[in-house]
Amino acid sequence: MTWKIEDNSLDNQQLLVNESLFSLGNGYLGVRGNFEEGYREDYLSIRGIYINGFYDETDIQYGEKLYGFPEKQEKMVNIIDSQEVLIYLDDEAFSLFEGEVIDFSRTLYLEKGYVQRNIHWRSPQGKEVKIQFKRLVSFSTQELFAIEIMIEPIDGIQEVKVISEVEGDVRNFVDDNDPRVASGHAKRLTVREIEEREGFSIIKSKTEVTNLEVSCVSSVFINHQTSHQRTVKETSVSESFTCETGKPIRFTKYNVYTDTRKHGKQLVDKAVEIQKELSIQPFQAIVKQQESYLNAFWELTDIKINGDEEMQRGIRFNLYQLLQSAGKDGLSNIAAKGLSGEGYEGHYFWDTEIYMFPLFLMTQPKIAKSLLLQRYSLLDAARARAKEMGHQQGALYPWRTITGKESSAYFPAGTAQYHISADIAYSFIQYYLVTKDEAFLKEYIAEVLFETARLWIDAGHMRNGKFRIDNVTGPDEYTCIVNNNYYTNSMAKYNLLWAVKVFNQLQDTDVMEEIMVKLHLDKAEVKNWLQAGENMYLPFNEALQINEQDDTFLQKAVWDLESTPKDQFPLLLHYHPLxxxxYQVCKQADTVLAHFLLEDEEDLDIIKNTFDYYENITTHDSSLSYCVHSIMSSKLGYTSKAYDYFSKTALLDLNNTHGNTKDGLHLANMGGTWLAIIFGFCGLRVKENGIHFQPKLPQQWEALSFKLRYQKRILELDLNQEYVIYKLISGENLTIYHNEKEILLEQHETVKYLM
Amino acid sequence: MTWKIEDNSLDNQQLLVNESLFSLGNGYLGVRGNFEEGYREDYLSIRGIYINGFYDETDIQYGEKLYGFPEKQEKMVNIIDSQEVLIYLDDEAFSLFEGEVIDFSRTLYLEKGYVQRNIHWRSPQGKEVKIQFKRLVSFSTQELFAIEIMIEPIDGIQEVKVISEVEGDVRNFVDDNDPRVASGHAKRLTVREIEEREGFSIIKSKTEVTNLEVSCVSSVFINHQTSHQRTVKETSVSESFTCETGKPIRFTKYNVYTDTRKHGKQLVDKAVEIQKELSIQPFQAIVKQQESYLNAFWELTDIKINGDEEMQRGIRFNLYQLLQSAGKDGLSNIAAKGLSGEGYEGHYFWDTEIYMFPLFLMTQPKIAKSLLLQRYSLLDAARARAKEMGHQQGALYPWRTITGKESSAYFPAGTAQYHISADIAYSFIQYYLVTKDEAFLKEYIAEVLFETARLWIDAGHMRNGKFRIDNVTGPDEYTCIVNNNYYTNSMAKYNLLWAVKVFNQLQDTDVMEEIMVKLHLDKAEVKNWLQAGENMYLPFNEALQINEQDDTFLQKAVWDLESTPKDQFPLLLHYHPLxxxxYQVCKQADTVLAHFLLEDEEDLDIIKNTFDYYENITTHDSSLSYCVHSIMSSKLGYTSKAYDYFSKTALLDLNNTHGNTKDGLHLANMGGTWLAIIFGFCGLRVKENGIHFQPKLPQQWEALSFKLRYQKRILELDLNQEYVIYKLISGENLTIYHNEKEILLEQHETVKYLM
Structure with missing residues (x-):
């Protein structure tokens, strides 16, 4: 079945991976897929619950600290642990690592939004029980993590004890073998208040440095009991229930999390209030709400594939995890690992804009808008960072951050990736093209485009009639600190020319006058943007008829990938950056990515030559690489290759092919799976004159169908090996482009074209 | 007077500077110029004694540690403190910061090799005394640091107490405001043995990580006393003497230091043995030895200037400090700060080869040879580092090190400076040119040249018929990680072609066969060296007719130095490396330095254009820059500029113009003073066909004279504004070049040429 993910492994390494795969979240709150009752004592576990954007600061250590190196790093904090529920059968503790596991399954239901574990177990002393765990993190009540446990004693059990715990003594994961994580960094949270009130267990904790507070208010319910005991300790509250075994036991635990960033100073009261609202809702009602939320999500976002179950499950899993990870409140964004793990410290990168944003933009534009609003809220921080980096003006977005402070400790592959400012600008432009939201244009887009345009003017310079941007790092992190990175320059060009376009469009309006006053902007500046944009230098190699990745890339020696032993990949773990x-060797798509995002910049034959050249020297050591190669393979008619790359994105985490899924899911790659289908196989491009399709269904598939939202309309596409059907489900008539041919779509009407 | 350095400041900041200026050393042992009795309690002091090459290892912290980053840093250790001697007049402690300082002078005698303090002091209670401190670090007995104190009570004093202390509880200097120095790094040494034996106070200590041992065996003598008491505490030994005041008191303290690196496991016995030899030598005898050693040094190394006292003192001070800093035992080299302070952790850089080595080579070749032997001893470490850096073959010398391990924590301005391997090769070649030492050529030079040549073959590659070296950093640390740095490529070319030359010269000898077997070397490799060297790519800009610093340097924007406020220098403390x-902005000479070291590589007009261009964008934020600019100004006829740059080298530490002399002296700059005179004003070049002079005396000077050693001869040059006199003092007849004209010098004969 393609709507669920199943695994019944009890192997430690796979359990760690499953903690990420079975993680639950809603964009605000995330819970790793740990077992309520824990593992064997000698097993490693990364046990965690996180709030998106809830962070502390840690010191960054440098052997040699130079001017402008960030001194602090923001870090997503592992918060109060409410996962634990222990079950005792006549004082024998239930554990899947003792006794006999007669049956065990764990299932993530993608259309229902919960994880269920079904267990049939015989204890070492021969007592038999069936237990069902259900857990969900609610999309409707963002603060809620709920657990339901059904215990059905079968044989020889007199008494069942259930002990539920909420633990405030938590710390972030530390790997002693990984020198990048100092042990001193692990303990970020201290319990400040702990109490029982109105039947709720309450813990409030505070971060070490940022003084942010988080609270967990927990309530438990059991359908029958003989005794109940609550113990408030120094850092934890536990509740113990003893039940007779006459009928099945149903236990529920509602954990409500609030924090100062979202809920303000009265965070505990707020959580108690939410608990009271929930108290009238049985678990089944919450499950129903969850299903109904997901119905609405899948209605617009599902992609149906006929004839390829593995890929169907892969894409659904990836879409589901993206939904779980995306911040939806304007306060938070999408961390590189979502809320599924602590890798990359919960930081937001360009991953959002280039790899994940398009999915939300074209299917869930409200979420897309909230992501942009979060980036807009960082604009002041980006202005400050530009100053710190020696710029007179403009906004330089940090390479990795939570609240806008640069948190990258290795600038050649961090701060030097100036392109993130253009990537963010690009996403604002895409939003405008897809929504035509004029109010948003005036209130947010204009300012972001103007401030990023200013950065390029200050970071670059005119020379011999060409505008050049020196000393940056492009997306390919195996080539750092170069002049005129093609990707950066072409994205900056787009940024600059769109800034001019928006300025001209709004010129002489009141809004524009306000903006000009606010930004001290005059027309001479805009002229500079135009000049720089129009004369942007884009490296090109005449002999090879390809774009050069940067000024000197093609003059370097070519890395001999064929002779490099397989165990030497990813190269970054086996070779010094120098x-x-x-060498000419790429970690990921760079020039090739620019050709995807800005295909009108070059002729098709140059795009093809360029792809052919770089593909040969790309290791895909970055998980951001496959999807772009799939898209461009589709564009260039390399259909089998396109499918091959696509399949790697679809299964990257499910098959743990990068080997580090335990640290969290590769969210950008998941967004890339969607891109590879919609922008790849279906050839979608969003241009100023409308949306374009050039569909080519992979030969492995019988049919494909999905919906898209575009300018207040809903489109549906149905493809098979012979033809494609375009349908305008709602909204006004629309002209689209099929293989560069104009087509008028009329409401509720269907048009059908041969592939 | 130009033979002494004087200062009587009691200001804290100047005292810190004076600790470096009045530091004493002999290349093995170094003692900072602290006061025996200490300062005021609230004064900062960097109190230190060091042994050249005696080190511990500390962990390097990285925010993000990548493959091949060094995990440990070598660090010169502050060792057992024997400086302390306290004087009490009837229980009033003598201190220059209490009572009345009637007279105070401190003098470093450059021709005698000691520091003397003369004090006339009245205590707060009105007791008057004259005290003279003399201290020296012996050149003849490298292990000895000796102090003599003469106390002459003048008025109202009944009893004088002298307390001498040897303290083992020492730590390296830590600046809490400097995040590069973690406090945990400070304590590197633990006392392992402490005792009194045969009248000596003995402490033996061990380093934390490297398990190296150092011992201090101290003996004190006083010419009369009423009582004597010795106290052995946990980490210190103190001896207290009480004297009547009938006649002047003479107190001496001999401190003998030994360590495991130089003296082996029996280091304490060795120190006791040396003490016993010294016990028959009064302080005056030791002073005599010191003077005699220095006579011999100055006889060959002094530079006499008529008509410019300030510069005369400057150059003598600098030459003296170079002598004090240079390791002479083949185990040690010259630290960037010599033995005068803890800046740069006592590391050896290319500073030795390019800036200091020539002075020793041309005046004290035995010292020059010992410096080369130390580098030769690091060859295995350099081979290992090459492997670690991904090279199949060759030797990559570490950028900063003590025993051969790379200790640089910021690779773009550290490890990436591959040129250090060519710099070391260059110094071996220079040694051969100056000494024609064929035995040394066979035993050491050949192997060093071959292994460094191999590095270039592996680091570079042929492309379109040119040999290119990508991804290195040249001397200019304001421009990092570039392709085809002119300096690096031209030095590598010299390295490669000399490797071929030496191979050809030794071909078919037994020695060469041994080397070929040892290094698995075949002739095909040598052919590669020749091909790479002959086809080395040296960037050249047609339009400007200058050499480019690297492939893309001239395409960048030019830094506006004129509009940069003065308080923003050095730039590195105010701007992020990115x-x-x-920008086009140089910390120091780079291409210009290459034109000095390898002037035959380019035509004079290109050299001139190049100098003119780069001089305008050079900040001289590095202390290595002035001297090169002085030399090249001389060469190009910019005589007033040449003098101006020279004067900055001569007084850099004496006037603390870089503001950080407290952390130690700028030894390379001191070597540069000598270079600016000999290679600059006198135009010396050592070439294969002999030595060349093109003298141009600065107009500020009446006359200049000095000696040089060259191929077993001693030459003397006397210059005034009208003519130059060349004299062959010893050795066989020699042809030299004066302004490119051949001149035959006959023994004891003098030739005179108009300038």
């Missing part, structure tokens, strides 16, 4: 930088 | 790297 070694990598010395 | 900002600096983005």
């Amino acid at each position: 070694t990598l930088y010395r | 900002t600096l790297y983005r």
